[in-house]
Amino acid sequence: MDRPNARPPGDPCDEARVILEARGVTKCYHLGEVEVHALRGVDLSVCEGQMLSLMGPSGSGKSTLMHIIGLLDRPTEGSVIVEAEEVSSMAPNDLAAVRNRWVGFVFQSFNLLSRTTALANVELPLVYAGVSGAQRSKRAREALERVGLGDRLGHLPNQLSGGQQQRVAIARALVTEPSIVLADEPTGNLDSASGVEVMGILQELNTQGITVVLVTHDDTVARHAERIVRIHDGLIVSDEPVAERLSAAELREAVVDMAGRPDA
Ligand SMILES: Nc1ncnc2c1ncn2[C@@H]1O[C@H](COP(=O)(O)OP(=O)(O)OP(=O)(O)O)[C@@H](O)[C@H]1O
C-alpha cells in the first residue's frame, strides 16, 4: 500500500509552498512579578500539504506556539505569516476572520459541548460563520460522515467513546474547510487503538491536501507525520524528516490480522 507521503522525506519545501511561517516569535507571559519566557525566538516554516509533529518536554512552549500559529494568541515579538500575508498586527476582527476561514483546532480534551448532539457540536463553527440552518446541518453531517460517524449524529458526547468524541472534534475542525488543522495532543486522552484511528483520520485528511500540525509526547504518534520538529525551553532544537513514516491504516490492518488469527 502507498504510504501517505506526498513528497519524499527531507524534500525541503520551496518558498512558493510555504503556507505558514513564524519569524523570530517570542512569547513572554507576565504573572505578577514573574516573567515566563515561553517562546524565545522561534522560526518555523510549514509547507502546504505537509504533516508535521511538534514534540518537546512539558512546558517547552508547544501549546503556546500552536496558539500563536493558529492565530488564537499574538506573539510578544516577531511575526506570523499566513499564505504570504503578515497577520500578527491585524485588527482583532480581521485576525478572527482569517482564523475562522483558515484553521481548524483539535484539542486533547475534545472540548465538546456536553448537552449538545454530535451534529450540533459540529454545526457550531458554522453558526459563528453565519451559515444558514439547512446548509449547516448538511455540511455537519458530511463532516461527521468523513470521520466515520454518520450513524452517530444524535448522540451526546457522553454516549460516545473517547475516540468517537475526538472524531466529532475533528469533524468540527473540518466543517469550515480549513487549509490547516492544528491538533494539540489529539491522542493524549485515548487508548492506543482509538489513537491509531484518530491518526488514521488525520493522515487521510492530509492525503486530501489539508496541512496538519500535531503536538505529541509519543514517538510512535509523531512518526505518522513526515517531519518532526523538537522544541526545548522555547527554542526549536531540531527539525528532521521522518525516515520511515508510519501509516495508521497499515497499523490498523496489522492489529485486525492479529486479532483474526486463530492462535492469536
Ligand atoms: N497563560 C499563561 N500565563 C502564564 N504562563 C503561561 C501561560 N500559558 C503557558 N505558560 C507558561 O509557558 C510555558 C510554556 O507552556 P506551554 O503550555 O506552551 O507548554 P507545553 O509545551 O504545551 O507543555 P505540555 O506538554 O505540558 O502541554 C510554561 O512554562 C507555562 O507555565
Ligand SMILES: [Mg+2]
Ligand atoms: Mg501543551
